[in-house]
Amino acid sequence: MSEKELGQKWDRCLADCAVKIGTGLGVGIVFSVVFFKRRTLPITFCTGLGLGMAYSNCQNDFKSHYVLHSTIAK
Amino acid sequence: MLRVCWKGARAAARQCVCAKVTGQPLQHCRRYTTAGESGSTAGKIVAASLLTVGGGVSGTILYAKWDPKFRANVEKSIPYSDQLFEMALGPPPPPLVPLQKKPAKLEPLQISSLSEASKESKQPKAKAKKSDPAPLAAVEEAPAPPAPKTFEEECKECSHPEPVLKERSADEVTARLAQQDKAEHDALMALTAGLEETLGSTAKVTLQSIGAQEVALTAIAAHTNKIKEAMDSQTPPDKKSSQWRELNEAMSERTRAVDEAGEALLKAKEELEKLRSVINYAKGSKIHAARPQILAAEENLHNMIVDLDAVVTKVQNAQTEATIVSQYSELVNEAKVQFQKELASITPEIQANWKGLTGKLSADDLNALIAHAHRRIDQLNRELAEQRVREQIHIETALEQQKLENKKAVERAVISALEHSHEDMRLEQEKKMEEVREVMEAEMRTQLRRQAAAHTDHLRDVLKVQEQELREEALEILNSKVMEQETRYRRLTQEQLDTFTLDMNSAYARLKGIEEAIDSHVIAEQEARKAHHLWLSVEALNYTLRSAGADSPTEPLDGAVCAIKERCAENEFAQALAGAIPDESLSRGIYSEASLRARFYDIRRLARRVALIDETRNSLYQYFLSYLQAVLLFEREQEAPPTKLRPEDLHTFKLLAYATYSIERGDLELAAKFVNQLRGESRRVAQDWLKEARLTLETKQVISLLSAYANATGLGTTQAP
Numbered sequence: 001m002s003e004k005e006l007g008q009k010w011d012r013c014l015a016d017c018a019v020k021i022g023t024g025l026g027v028g029i030v031f032s033v034v035f036f037k038r039r040t041l042p043i044t045f046c047t048g049l050g051l052g053m054a055y056s057n058c059q060n061d062f063k064s065h066y067v068l069h070s071t072i073a074k
Numbered sequence: 075m076l077r078v079c080w081k082g083a084r085a086a087a088r089q090c091v092c093a094k095v096t097g098q099p100l101q102h103c104r105r106y107t108t109a110g111e112s113g114s115t116a117g118k119i120v121a122a123s124l125l126t127v128g129g130g131v132s133g134t135i136l137y138a139k140w141d142p143k144f145r146a147n148v149e150k151s152i153p154y155s156d157q158l159f160e161m162a163l164g165p166p167p168p169p170l171v172p173l174q175k176k177p178a179k180l181e182p183l184q185i186s187s188l189s190e191a192s193k194e195s196k197q198p199k200a201k202a203k204k205s206d207p208a209p210l211a212a213v214e215e216a217p218a219p220p221a222p223k224t225f226e227e228e229c230k231e232c233s234h235p236e237p238v239l240k241e242r243s244a245d246e247v248t249a250r251l252a253q254q255d256k257a258e259h260d261a262l263m264a265l266t267a268g269l270e271e272t273l274g275s276t277a278k279v280t281l282q283s284i285g286a287q288e289v290a291l292t293a294i295a296a297h298t299n300k301i302k303e304a305m306d307s308q309t310p311p312d313k314k315s316s317q318w319r320e321l322n323e324a325m326s327e328r329t330r331a332v333d334e335a336g337e338a339l340l341k342a343k344e345e346l347e348k349l350r351s352v353i354n355y356a357k358g359s360k361i362h363a364a365r366p367q368i369l370a371a372e373e374n375l376h377n378m379i380v381d382l383d384a385v386v387t388k389v390q391n392a393q394t395e396a397t398i399v400s401q402y403s404e405l406v407n408e409a410k411v412q413f414q415k416e417l418a419s420i421t422p423e424i425q426a427n428w429k430g431l432t433g434k435l436s437a438d439d440l441n442a443l444i445a446h447a448h449r450r451i452d453q454l455n456r457e458l459a460e461q462r463v464r465e466q467i468h469i470e471t472a473l474e475q476q477k478l479e480n481k482k483a484v485e486r487a488v489i490s491a492l493e494h495s496h497e498d499m500r501l502e503q504e505k506k507m508e509e510v511r512e513v514m515e516a517e518m519r520t521q522l523r524r525q526a527a528a529h530t531d532h533l534r535d536v537l538k539v540q541e542q543e544l545r546e547e548a549l550e551i552l553n554s555k556v557m558e559q560e561t562r563y564r565r566l567t568q569e570q571l572d573t574f575t576l577d578m579n580s581a582y583a584r585l586k587g588i589e590e591a592i593d594s595h596v597i598a599e600q601e602a603r604k605a606h607h608l609w610l611s612v613e614a615l616n617y618t619l620r621s622a623g624a625d626s627p628t629e630p631l632d633g634a635v636c637a638i639k640e641r642c643a644e645n646e647f648a649q650a651l652a653g654a655i656p657d658e659s660l661s662r663g664i665y666s667e668a669s670l671r672a673r674f675y676d677i678r679r680l681a682r683r684v685a686l687i688d689e690t691r692n693s694l695y696q697y698f699l700s701y702l703q704a705v706l707l708f709e710r711e712q713e714a715p716p717t718k719l720r721p722e723d724l725h726t727f728k729l730l731a732y733a734t735y736s737i738e739r740g741d742l743e744l745a746a747k748f749v750n751q752l753r754g755e756s757r758r759v760a761q762d763w764l765k766e767a768r769l770t771l772e773t774k775q776v777i778s779l780l781s782a783y784a785n786a787t788g789l790g791t792t793q794a795p
Binding site: 001002003005006055058059062063065066 | 692
């Protein structure tokens with residue numbers, strides 16, 4: 001079912017987003033607590049990192065159909 | 075010069091016009107002056123041009139009056155100039171009529187007149203027209219009609235160019251010639267007969283008269299001799315009376331002879347006149363062949379006249395002599411009578427015949443007689459002397475008289491001799507003319523014969539050529555006719571053959587048709603049975619189609635299709651159709667239309683959401699935008715698709731609207747077509763649905779075909795191949 005594909009992609013995307021942001025948040029908190037004296041910078045930074053990664057992944061997932069794959073002809 | 079005038083006129087006109095056009099209130103006075111100046115020069119130019127034109131026209135008219143050819147040329151080239159000329163000069167002179175017609179007209183008249191009757195034709199042109207040598211032209215003053223007549227006829231035969239006459243046929247010509255010859259001959263015969271007759275009679279009469287004249291001559295001579303004798307007083311007296319009697323007889327004889335001679339002469343003269351008139355008539359009849367006879371007759375006439383005249387002169391001479399002698403005798407008689415009278419007066423007793431009375435006379439009587447005789451002698455001597463004196467005068471007067479008479483006689487003789495010689499010369503001339511004419515006739519005949527020979531040769535050649543041509547023509551015609559007949563015959567046989575073949579073919583075809591019909595009936599029945607089977611199978615297939623659930627596909631159609639395939643193993647069409655069912659439907663089954671419809675709405679929603687996404691735009695941001703568009707765009711859910719799609723209709727929303735409309739109306743095919751037009755992500759989203767729709771449609775199509783086919787064959791209207 002091709003119509004389900006999009007939904008599946010969104011699901012994946014959101015799941016991934018949630019995971020990544022959570023992970024980023026966690027890592028950020030850990031870093032901020034451990035290495036950066038409870039500053040919010042690493043939290044936001046890592047969250048952003050996570051968000052960005054999630055976004056990028058999401059985008060890649062959505063674009064995946066349209067990306068041209070090249071092979072090196074031997 | 076014309077151009078100069080033209081330029082001047084134009085300059086003047088321009089000046090005037092310019093002056094008028096550029097007339098401004100400040101330049102009023104200037105305008106007047108310039109207008110005045112230009113007006114005068116313009117006037118001059120106009121006057122000059124008028125003069126030129128008038129001069130040209132008058133010159134043309136004058137020259138046309140002098141030269142009619144120029145007039146004709148001008149009339150031809152310039153349209154209304156002929157009216158002008160007529161007005162000015164009068165009507166044009168008539169063209170010169172050629173004078174060639176008159177001689178041509180004259181000649182047919184001559185020819186017709188010649189050929190109709192043998193009238194005299196005096197025109198030398200008729201002869202000049204002939205192509206004869208000069209000698210004939212020399213005999214022009216006495217034209218011979220038969221020669222020109224025959225020649226004209228022969229000319230016609232020789233096809234002489236004569237535009238007015240038409241050529242008579244050869245038969246007619248020969249008939250006419252023969253007729254003319256015969257007429258000529260007859261006339262000639264009549265003429266010669268007449269001539270000879272008159273000649274003979276005239277000769278006879280003339281001879282008679284000559285004879286009579288000679289008789290008269292002899293009679294006169296005899297009488298004169300008798301008188302002379304009687305004058306002589308030598309004869310004895312008794313013979314005197316017989317002498318006198320003889321004299322009287324001779325006298326009467328002479329008178330009778332003279333009368334007879336006179337009568338005969340009159341008759342001869344009459345006959346001569348008749349002969350002359352006949353000769354003139356013969357001359358007038360103009361028959362050529364009679365000429366020598368005419369000439370001979372004329373000669374004879376002339377001779378007769380001459381002889382007659384000679385004899386008449388002789389008779390006249392004799393008569394004069396006789397008169398002299400008679401006068402002399404009369405004188406003598408008179409003297410005797412006188413003497414006797416005197417004697418009788420003196421001697422009354424003495425009667426006549428005094429010579430016998432010498433014895434009876436007395437001395438007185440004798441003395442008286444002697445005295446009378448002496449006196450008489452004296453008187454006679456005196457008379458003689460007187461006579462001698464008057465001799466000379468008498469002789470002179472007599473000589474004069476004689477001279478006069480001689481002169482008269484000489485004149486008369488000269489005149490008659492002149493006449494005779496004139497007549498002789500004329501006759502000679504005529505004879506010579508006749509000879510020349512004969513010669514010329516002979517020559518002309520030879521020429522004509524030559525011409526006739528040439529003509530016959532030419533005719534022969536022409537006839538030969540014509541014969542050849544005609545023969546060829548006839549052969550050609552024959553050949554063509556034969557060919558025509560042949561082709562016609564062939565065509566007819568071919569037609570017969572064709573019709574027969576046609577009939578045979580048609581009969582055979584009909585037989586075949588009948589056989590086929592029977593076979594086809596058998597086949598049709600078989601087919602009907604098969605179709606029944608097929609129909610049943612197809613119905614089974616249709617029933618399986620109905621087994622589709624809401625979201626689940628039907629049962630796999632494999633079984634039914636196999637059944638169909640089994641049932642209709644020999645039916646290729648059914649086999650093909652059954653084979654055309656896609657495998658997917660066979661193995662998995664197909665979705666129903668209703669499920670597809672339901673699914674469509676999901677597709678629609680999704681497709682709307684990803685309307686902006688395609689190869690170029692597929693980032694998340696675009697996704698966000700696309701979602702925003704889908705939320706914010708309001709449009710009709712269903713829209714009737716037009717019969718013709720425009721390019722601007724091919725965007726997602728429109729297509730989806732059309733597809734929705736179609737699917738609501740149950741037209742899955744059209745909806746699928748519209749969905750097929752989606753591009754980009756929308757298309758990807760709708761891909762599966764489209765596939766399913768295609769599958770369903772395909773299968774349905776095949777099944778509908780099969781059922782239609784089954785129905786059709788079941789109805790028996792189609793024949794299986």
